[in-house]
Amino acid sequence: MLKYICLYIIISVSVHVFAQKEAANWVLPHNFWLDFNSNPPTQKTTAITQQTGICTSPMSDSLGNLLFIAGSYQSITNSIIDKNGNLISSFLSSSQLVLPNKLVIPIPQNKQKYYVFLSVYNTDVTPNNFGCYFTIIDMQLNNGLGSAVTGSTNILFNSDTIISVTGTKHSDCSGYWLILRSQTKFYAYLINSSGLNLAPVISNASSYINLNTGFQTFKVNPQGNKIAETTSNNQIICYDFNCTTGAITNNKIKDFTGIFNSIIAVEFSPDGSKLYFTTRNLSNLAQLNQVLISNGNIDFNNLSLIYNNTNSLDLVHLQIGIDSKIYISSSLIVNRQNFFSVINNPNLSGTNCNFIYKAIIAPLGVNFASKLPNFISSYFNPQACLDYTYTINCQSAQFTLNANSIQSVLWNFGDNQTSTLLNPTHTYVNTGTYTVTLIVIFTNIQQQTVTKQLTINPQPQIIKIVHK
Amino acid sequence: MKKLLSISLLILLANTVFSQIVTNPDTVCVGSTEYYKVPKTAGSTYTWGIYHGSGTIIASATTDSINIAWSNTAGLDSIWVFEVNAGNCKGDTSKLKVARVAKPTAQFDNANLCSGNILKVIFTGYLPFSLEYTRNGTIIVQNGITQNPYTIGTQSGNYHLVNVTDKNCKNLILSGTINSLIAQPLNTLQIIHK
Numbered sequence: 077m078l079k080y081i082c083l084y085i086i087i088s089v090s091v092h093v094f095a096q097k098e099a100a101n102w103v104l105p106h107n108f109w110l111d112f113n114s115n116p117p118t119q120k121t122t123a124i125t126q127q128t129g130i131c132t133s134p135m136s137d138s139l140g141n142l143l144f145i146a147g148s149y150q151s152i153t154n155s156i157i158d159k160n161g162n163l164i165s166s167f168l169s170s171s172q173l174v175l176p177n178k179l180v181i182p183i184p185q186n187k188q189k190y191y192v193f194l195s196v197y198n199t200d201v202t203p204n205n206f207g208c209y210f211t212i213i214d215m216q217l218n219n220g221l222g223s224a225v226t227g228s229t230n231i232l233f234n235s236d237t238i239i240s241v242t243g244t245k246h247s248d249c250s251g252y253w254l255i256l257r258s259q260t261k262f263y264a265y266l267i268n269s270s271g272l273n274l275a276p277v278i279s280n281a282s283s284y285i286n287l288n289t290g291f292q293t294f295k296v297n298p299q300g301n302k303i304a305e306t307t308s309n310n311q312i313i314c315y316d317f318n319c320t321t322g323a324i325t326n327n328k329i330k331d332f333t334g335i336f337n338s339i340i341a342v343e344f345s346p347d348g349s350k351l352y353f354t355t356r357n358l359s360n361l362a363q364l365n366q367v368l369i370s371n372g373n374i375d376f377n378n379l380s381l382i383y384n385n386t387n388s389l390d391l392v393h394l395q396i397g398i399d400s401k402i403y404i405s406s407s408l409i410v411n412r413q414n415f416f417s418v419i420n421n422p423n424l425s426g427t428n429c430n431f432i433y434k435a436i437i438a439p440l441g442v443n444f445a446s447k448l449p450n451f452i453s454s455y456f457n458p459q460a461c462l463d464y465t466y467t468i469n470c471q472s473a474q475f476t477l478n479a480n481s482i483q484s485v486l487w488n489f490g491d492n493q494t495s496t497l498l499n500p501t502h503t504y505v506n507t508g509t510y511t512v513t514l515i516v517i518f519t520n521i522q523q524q525t526v527t528k529q530l531t532i533n534p535q536p537q538i539i540k541i542v543h544k
Numbered sequence: 545m546k547k548l549l550s551i552s553l554l555i556l557l558a559n560t561v562f563s564q565i566v567t568n569p570d571t572v573c574v575g576s577t578e579y580y581k582v583p584k585t586a587g588s589t590y591t592w593g594i595y596h597g598s599g600t601i602i603a604s605a606t607t608d609s610i611n612i613a614w615s616n617t618a619g620l621d622s623i624w625v626f627e628v629n630a631g632n633c634k635g636d637t638s639k640l641k642v643a644r645v646a647k648p649t650a651q652f653d654n655a656n657l658c659s660g661n662i663l664k665v666i667f668t669g670y671l672p673f674s675l676e677y678t679r680n681g682t683i684i685v686q687n688g689i690t691q692n693p694y695t696i697g698t699q700s701g702n703y704h705l706v707n708v709t710d711k712n713c714k715n716l717i718l719s720g721t722i723n724s725l726i727a728q729p730l731n732t733l734q735i736i737h738k
Binding site: 532542544 | 570572578579580581582583585588623625626627628629630631632633634635636638639640
């Protein structure tokens with residue numbers, strides 16, 4: 077017991093916060109920027125010209141440095157711009173979807189290249205322009221500012237009526253799934269070190285999306301095994317997502333007509349146990365408490381109303397931050413500033429989730445029009461792929477941690493020696509097999525342990541050369 | 545007690561000084577290709593080299609065995625090898641001294657002899673020698689020659705040297721006096737008075 081208390085004390089006094097911060101920069105429409113490299117996030121205005129109301133997907137490196145943004149550039153509706161606001165590449169379509177229609181996904185095992193996806197749904201042109209495009213950005217080009225890879229720009233790979241895009245990690249913790257929602261289907265595309273597999277896994281959706289009758293969103297939980305979407309008929313639909321096969325099955329539909337009106341958006345809690353949703357005409361925030369129950373079903377009746385007022389569009393879209401809080405955007409109303417409300421502890425039930433109305437108010441004149449950035453959901457579940465690797469160099473071992481959003485770590489090397497460094501090197505005095513235990517505390521205070529064994533071999537014996 | 549300590553110290557010192565294998569020079573013929581090997585450990589790699597570069601390592605130099613094509617000049621050199629095991633631990637470097645020795649030669653001491661003269665072969669190289677030669681086309685092999693020069697005999701005939709082997713090397717005889725003739729005895733001349 078004393079040993080564990082000591083371990084806890086060592087972890088507690090480790091003050092450095094380690095994090096992989098690919099989602100640290102929320103560069104929003106209308107030049108508004110929330111920088112999550114600090115806690116709470118810092119408000120910034122930026123020279124990066126973003127049109128109001130155009131969805132963005134900013135990409136940062138693992139240290140939280142902004143790399144580039146899939147957004148807009150001056151009058152070009154859909155484009156990719158570098159961190160200084162210069163145009164990298166333009167998409168041909170000017171489609172302006174109200175739903176997240178851009179997403180950046182890294183190419184696994186290639187830290188310099190990224191897919192930028194854009195879904196378009198444009199009935200204003202003849203013929204109508206539907207589908208999903210990609211452009212590959214290589215950050216090694218243009219002196220590290222990034223440039224589009226020749227021959228890999230504006231590649232149309234799906235011509236269905238794609239409404240929205242999202243993504244999550246594959247169960248192997250290396251690859252990713254790009255998930256597209258068309259009016260009637262889901263398309264799951266695997267991205268691995270070889271790139272985008274153009275043969276998708278296709279699953280039928282339970283609802284037909286009609287953009288003329290209402291707004292809908294869909295999200296994957298940070299664990300990558302549930303999808304939730306809203307419909308224009310006051311429904312919430314949950315599906316199981318198989319992050320090994322890409323199949324989307326087991327739809328569960330709940331019609332909230334008579335309880336809520338005009339459900340807009342959903343978001344999962346970081347631990348995946350709660351599902352939050354908002355309504356449009358009256359501003360409601362509600363929490364479904366039991367999203368993940370043992371048989372894969374959802375208890376739609378275990379519902380908590382977290383907040384409500386009579387304003388319209390106070391609470392619109394929801395997005396988890398790397399600080400494991402959920403941020404809820406407002407729409408700009410005349411004579412009112414844009415603002416965020418925040419759920420501080422979204423993993424907790426009911427009002428214990430600590431909802432703060434109007435927690436962050438944007439400067440006067442800023443209008444990001446309720447749009448929140450689009451990220452791979454796995455960035456908000458650091459525990460999902462916690463792992464470490466090691467390389468042995470005779471008597472010493474170099475450990476490398478693979479995880480996001482780390483508050484502190486404690487390594488126990490199995491020889492009564494410990495370290496709180498993120499990626500330590502340890503030299504063993506004796507040969508033998510050791511059990512190395514890593515304890516990680518994440519920024520959301522959750523703790524996880526990984527244990528592996530390694531063997532320190534004796535030095536080779538002197539060898540005799542034989543001449544035959 | 546003090547004596548025991550001294551002995552221990554000496555043993556320790558000796559082990560330290562001679563921690564790398566010191567072998568007697570291994571002998572090879574100039575121009576030969578030789579095979580060398582060390583005991584193989586699973587997961588280990590081996591790095592081989594030749595100190596003075598008087599040979600060429602053929603094929604991979606990271607396996608437990610190699611072939612070396614030695615140069616055509618006599619001299620001394622050493623092979624070295626070290627092992628890196630699966631845990632990236634490097635072992636001590638082991639060496640093998642190698643002496644490249646010239647190939648033996650053999651030649652007759654005389655190309656033409658009269659009947660009754662003794663035909664001898666003169667060698668260069670290291671005892672014992674083996675000699676292969678022909679007499680009137682018949683192959684004769686003589687092993688274990690420990691004398692230099694070596695006496696073939698007085699039997700008349702056409703002699704031709706084929707090859708010679710000494711302690712270290714074999715050499716096809718390609719130069720020098722390799723043919724000799726011991727003439728048939730002459731008939732007694734009859735003096736005719738005309």
